Amino acid sequence: MLKNNFEIEVKKPEFPERKFNLKEFGGVADGNFDNTEVFAEAISSCHQAGGGIIIVPAGEWFTGPIHFKSNVHLKLEKDAVISFSDNFEDYLPVVFTRWEGNECYNYSPLIYASECENIAITGQGKLVGNGEKWWPWKQTQHDAAKRLYDAEYNGIPVKDRVFGQKEGLRPQFIQPINSKNILIEGITIVDGPMWTIHPVYCENTIIRDLKIITDGPNTDGINPDSCKNMLIENCDFETGDDCIAIKSGINEDGLRVNKPTENLLIRNCKSKEGHGGVVIGSEMSGGVKNVHVHDCVFNGGERGVRLKSMRGRGGCVENLLFEDIEINNLRAEGIILNMYYDATTVEPRTELPPLFRNITIRNIKGENVNQPVVLRGLPEKKMKDITLENINLSGKRSLTASNLDGLNLKNINLEIDSEVQFEFKNVANLNIKNSSCKQK
Numbered sequence: 001m002l003k004n005n006f007e008i009e010v011k012k013p014e015f016p017e018r019k020f021n022l023k024e025f026g027g028v029a030d031g032n033f034d035n036t037e038v039f040a041e042a043i044s045s046c047h048q049a050g051g052g053i054i055i056v057p058a059g060e061w062f063t064g065p066i067h068f069k070s071n072v073h074l075k076l077e078k079d080a081v082i083s084f085s086d087n088f089e090d091y092l093p094v095v096f097t098r099w100e101g102n103e104c105y106n107y108s109p110l111i112y113a114s115e116c117e118n119i120a121i122t123g124q125g126k127l128v129g130n131g132e133k134w135w136p137w138k139q140t141q142h143d144a145a146k147r148l149y150d151a152e153y154n155g156i157p158v159k160d161r162v163f164g165q166k167e168g169l170r171p172q173f174i175q176p177i178n179s180k181n182i183l184i185e186g187i188t189i190v191d192g193p194m195w196t197i198h199p200v201y202c203e204n205t206i207i208r209d210l211k212i213i214t215d216g217p218n219t220d221g222i223n224p225d226s227c228k229n230m231l232i233e234n235c236d237f238e239t240g241d242d243c244i245a246i247k248s249g250i251n252e253d254g255l256r257v258n259k260p261t262e263n264l265l266i267r268n269c270k271s272k273e274g275h276g277g278v279v280i281g282s283e284m285s286g287g288v289k290n291v292h293v294h295d296c297v298f299n300g301g302e303r304g305v306r307l308k309s310m311r312g313r314g315g316c317v318e319n320l321l322f323e324d325i326e327i328n329n330l331r332a333e334g335i336i337l338n339m340y341y342d343a344t345t346v347e348p349r350t351e352l353p354p355l356f357r358n359i360t361i362r363n364i365k366g367e368n369v370n371q372p373v374v375l376r377g378l379p380e381k382k383m384k385d386i387t388l389e390n391i392n393l394s395g396k397r398s399l400t401a402s403n404l405d406g407l408n409l410k411n412i413n414l415e416i417d418s419e420v421q422f423e424f425k426n427v428a429n430l431n432i433k434n435s436s437c438k439q440k
Contacts, residue, residue: 008265008292010204010231013118013181015073018052020045022061029059031083036064036090046072051118056080056125064090068113068176076125076187084110084192086133091171094164098177098200098225101250101283102148103257104161106168109175110192116176120183129173129192131216138217140167152252153349170194170218180204191215196239198223201259205230214239221274223247226259226286232266242306243274243298246291247283248315251348254285255314261286266293274298276306277327282341284354285315293322302332304369305361308341311378312348316355327366327393334369334393335361337383338376339403353381362389369395372414377403379426388412398423399437409435416440 020042022029027038043066046052051071058079066074066082076082091107096114099106110129113119121127144163151161163169173192176182180203188211189196196212196219199205205227212221212235219240224230225247237243248254248261271277277298280288298304304327307317327334337356356377372393377383385406394415401407402425412435414421421437424430 008229008231008263008290010206010229011181012206013120013183015071015118015120016050016052018049019055020052021055021057023057027061029057029061031060031062033062034064035061039063039066043067043069043072056082056123065108066111067108068111068116068119070117070119073120073122076123078124080123080125081128082125083128084130086130088166092164094162096177097172097175098249099148099169100145101247101285102151102253103158104148104151104163106163107171109172109198111174113176113179116179118181119176119179120185121174121187122183122185123187126188126190127173128190131191131193131219134170134193135216137167137170141169144168149251150349152256172198174198175200176202178202182206185209188213192219194218195220195223197221198225199227199230200225202227203229207231208233208235210235212237212239216240220245224261224264226257227261229263230265232264233268235269237269237271237274239271239274241274242276242279243271244269245276245279246288248286248288250283250285251312254283257286259286260289262289264291266291267295269296271298272300274301276303277301278322279306279308280317281308282310282313284309284317285313287315288317289319291320294324297326298330299326299328301330303330303336304334305336306333307337307356309339309354309356310341310348311351311353313354314352316357318357320359322361322364324363327364328368330369332370333374334366334372334395335364335388336374337386338374339378339383340376353378355381355384357384359385360387360389361391362387364390365392367394369393371395371397372416373399375401375404375407379403382428401425401427405429407431409433411435412437
């Protein structure tokens with residue numbers, strides 16, 4: 001697909017037809033029997049046979065972490081539920097991971113795939129993360145998070161960044177890392193410890209037809225992280241944080257790894273709750289480029305289209321196209337590009353500014369949005385070449401824009417409560433055409 005001068009190609013992985021039923025490995029779906037070794041044996045057998053499909057029949061399959069191997073397709077039949085242990089010790093020993101943009105060793109994600117090719121999780125069943133026991137760590141993990149955030153700055157090698165201690169860093173729900181040819185399709189995912197689907201350093205990934213329902217803190221829906229060539233489509237979100245949040249590492253560690261997220265297509269997704277519908281950042285130090293988002297509906301939550309960063313991140317976010325999106329009933333901003341993001345517990349150790357440039361947002365409509373549009377660049381590194389076109393929104397507060405070089409507004413029609421309707425500060429090369437704003 002060629003849009004906005006970039007192309008996205010993804011292919012669905014293929015698997016042999018040979019099947020492996022969990023019951024054949026002694027599995028019991030009564031909600032109490034520990035099937036951790038059952039899953040491990042089935043995955044190993046499938047992998048050693050050259051690949052195939054592991055069938056998860058109807059029933060409740062209680063387990064600890066599931067670790068994938070190449071050429072394994074885990075298929076949940078209708079009414080199949082995989083319910084994960086909430087015993088912290090079950091997720092040891094630690095594994096290599098990236099936690100909020102920093103490389104380290106931590107508790108295993110509930111489903112983990114390292115250096116795998118051709119893997120899939122599909123079907124009509126449900127994954128239940130039982131994350132409620134982990135959620136209080138949000139209030140207690142600050143010291144561990146600070147040690148991790150400062151590790152690169154303080155010269156601590158990744159191999160020595162070992163966590164996995166009580167009240168430390170919560171694990172992700174599903175994390176493929178350094179893997180390629182991935183499919184996650186059809187299932188419902190409920191309440192993991194933290195981020196729900198977190199692909200890291202992955203290529204050729206398809207995520208579609210999912211329902212993600214998460215109530216806990218930082219329980220984002222999908223977090224592509226320094227990934228290449230990804231399709232996300234037809235997913236429904238009700239999350240405790242951002243619905244889709246695109247990442248690429250944070251501060252010094254993200255700059256060291258220096259892997260962008262690139263070539264990402266998001267379409268036909270819906271949300272009813274979340275901090276943001278489609279978000280980039282704030283961990284974006286490796287850069288984000290070539291992203292196309294279209295035909296989505298964000299009805300409820302805090303924000304619709306959201307880009308967030310701050311001094312100290314570095315990195316470049318560029319070549320983005322958001323179009324044909326409906327946003328309604330939002331408690332905060334409909335469209336916000338913000339380089340003054342401050343909702344972080346650990347401050348960057350440098351003043352290195354990020355850069356946002358070549359961003360187009362068009363064909364956006366909706367109502368009852370607290371503030372339709374906010375654009376906030378940095379005075380020392382202005383946002384560059386931002387285009388808003390065919391924006392039809394109603395809400396309360398004015399459109400504000402500051403610290404930009406190249407702002408094109410075309411067919412902007414806002415209906416708001418505020419008497420002051422357009423506010424510009426330190427904006428160079430401002431072009432306004434066929435735009436209006438009226439007070440309610």
